[in-house]
Amino acid sequence: MGKKSLKDIKDVNEIKELGWDELIPGAALFSFTEPVEDVVEVPMDERPYAPTNSHEWQVGDWRVEKPVYNRDLCIDCQFCWVFCPDMSILSRDKKMIGVIYEHCKGCGICVEVCPTNPKSLLMFPEHLDNNEALKMWPKKEEKEK
Template identity: 60%
Template sequence: MKGWNEFEIGAILFPFEAKGEEALESHNNERDYTLESSYKASVAHWRVEKPVHNRDICINCFNCWVYCPDAAILARDEKLSGVDYLHCKGCGICVDVCPTNPKSLLMFSDHTDNQNALENWPQKEDKKKN
C-alpha cells in the first residue's frame, strides 16, 4: 500500500474496485474499496488536533458529513454518531461548517480524552447586539 507522498502529483485515485455507482447504494462498510482510497489508506497520522462530537448539541444537519474530505464523520440511522479517527486527518472543516451554538464539533489536542473534552465543552455564546 502506498503512502500519500508516493503518488504522482495530479494522480486520480478511484475509490471503488468496480461498479462505482452501484457501490454507492450500499453502506460504506460493505463496499469494495481500492487500497489507494482514503477509506483503506489512513491519513490519521497527519493529525495534531481531532474533532470531538457532542451528541447533546448536534442537530443532525449533516453539514460536517457532507464537507468532510475523508468520509470520517460517522452516521447511523439518520443521526451523526461520531468521528472515525482511523481516517480523520484533523483538518477541522467539520468544525468550520457546524452551525450550532456552541458548535457540536470542536477541535481538541489529539491526546485529549474524548470524555474529558465533553466535560469541558463551552456554554452557549450570547448574540452580540450592534
C-alpha cells in the same frame, strides 16, 4: 501471470513485499475483492474493500488536533457531513454518528460549519481523551447585542 496476485492479498502490509513478478501488469488497482453490483446501495463499512483501497489505510496521524463530537448538542443538520473533504463524518439514516478518525486529517471544517451554539464539534488536542474533552465543553455563547 505471477505466483500470487495483488488481488489475492488480504493484508495491507503484505503488499509492500511484492516483487516485480507478482505485480498486476499495467499497475492496475482494484477497489474491491469481489464484485459489487450496485455500490451506492452498500454503506462504506459493509463493502468488500481490497487492501489496495485507501479506505483500508489511515491518515489520522496527520492531525495535531482532532474534532470531538458532542451528540447532546447536535441537530443533525449534516453540514459537517457535506463539507467534510475526507469522508470522515459517519452519518446513517440522516443522523450524525461520529468521526472516522482513521481518515480525518484534522482540517477543522466540520467545526467551522457547525451551526449549533455551543458547537457540536470542537477541535481538541490529539492526545486528549474524548470523554475528557466532552467534560471541557464550553457553555452557550451569548450573542453580542
